[in-house]
Amino acid sequence: MLAELTANAVADAEARRVDRPMAEVEAAALARPDALDALAALAPAAHVKVIAEIKRSSPSRGSLAAIDDPAALARTYELGGASAISVLTEGRKFGGSLADLESVRAAVSLPILRKDFIATAYQVFEARAAGADMVLLIVAALDDATLAELYGLITELGMTPLVETHSAEELDRAARIGAKLIGVNARDLTTFELDRDLFGRIVDRFPEGAIKVAESAVLSAADVAHYRAAGADAVLVGEALVTGDPISNLSAFLAV
Ligand SMILES: O=P(O)(O)OC[C@@H](O)[C@@H](O)c1c[nH]c2ccccc12
Numbered sequence: 065m066l067a068e069l070t071a072n073a074v075a076d077a078e079a080r081r082v083d084r085p086m087a088e089v090e091a092a093a094l095a096r097p098d099a100l101d102a103l104a105a106l107a108p109a110a111h112v113k114v115i116a117e118i119k120r121s122s123p124s125r126g127s128l129a130a131i132d133d134p135a136a137l138a139r140t141y142e143l144g145g146a147s148a149i150s151v152l153t154e155g156r157k158f159g160g161s162l163a164d165l166e167s168v169r170a171a172v173s174l175p176i177l178r179k180d181f182i183a184t185a186y187q188v189f190e191a192r193a194a195g196a197d198m199v200l201l202i203v204a205a206l207d208d209a210t211l212a213e214l215y216g217l218i219t220e221l222g223m224t225p226l227v228e229t230h231s232a233e234e235l236d237r238a239a240r241i242g243a244k245l246i247g248v249n250a251r252d253l254t255t256f257e258l259d260r261d262l263f264g265r266i267v268d269r270f271p272e273g274a275i276k277v278a279e280s281a282v283l284s285a286a287d288v289a290h291y292r293a294a295g296a297d298a299v300l301v302g303e304a305l306v307t308g309d310p311i312s313n314l315s316a317f318l319a320v
Pocket residue numbers: 117119179180228249279280281282300301302303304
């Protein structure tokens with residue numbers, strides 16, 4: 065499943081590249097104002113930080129919300145106290161696009177994550193050209209050489225990689241490339257199974273000083289409290305915010 069999602073995302077990017085060659089995207093990326101400092105925005109604090117996600121659907125959960133105006137939802141997230149915004153740009157299974165990210169960029173001043181299945185330099189330049197400040201790198205989808213290469217390119221462009229893991233071994237791989245912002249996804253992207261306790265089981269393997277993000281399966285303040293008690297600096301929340309009332313959910317999550 066993860067391999068297929070990644071192969072399809074790369075194929076879609078290659079199709080876009082026919083109309084918009086690398087040189088053009090690279091120039092657009094370099095013409096953007098500097099990326100925002102996501103490490104500062106998500107730094108450990110006395111309260112948990114929320115990365116609020118814009119996601120229309122997912123392969124595991126099906127259709128979630130229409131989200132006709134992603135910019136308006138992003139503004140709501142910002143007003144509600146989110147520290148960063150995640151925009152799913154994958155089109156086939158998640159219903160997102162780079163245009164969503166661009167419209168969110170124009171609407172908020174929070175750091176924005178391009179959430180997609182990134183495996184090529186072209187996709188990284190696309191992210192920056194659309195205004196992203198962070199790019200997701202899923203360790204399970206990348207070999208060590210590609211992971212290191214994309215990590216380097218993202219940082220060179222002034223952005224912050226969010227390195228996503230789903231096991232102690234993957235956390236070690238993230239540590240080895242010097243990742244400073246690391247997520248543990250409760251959902252296994254190869255089987256879609258959920259394991260809310262994974263974060264707590266492997267939290268000790270986070271490298272010193274890295275920001276700890278718990279991803280997925282936050283439906284209530286109790287889930288946030290569960291991750292916070294296990295040591296999460298931030299939680300990445302999608303479904304609960306796109307299907308419920310974002311303001312009241314955010315305020316409940318931030319009160320943990
Ligand atoms: O909707 P949830 O359960 O709150 O999860 C959000 C986020 O963690 C999830 O969308 C996600 C985590 N890692 C991913 C990688 C690709 C696509 C999606 C994801």
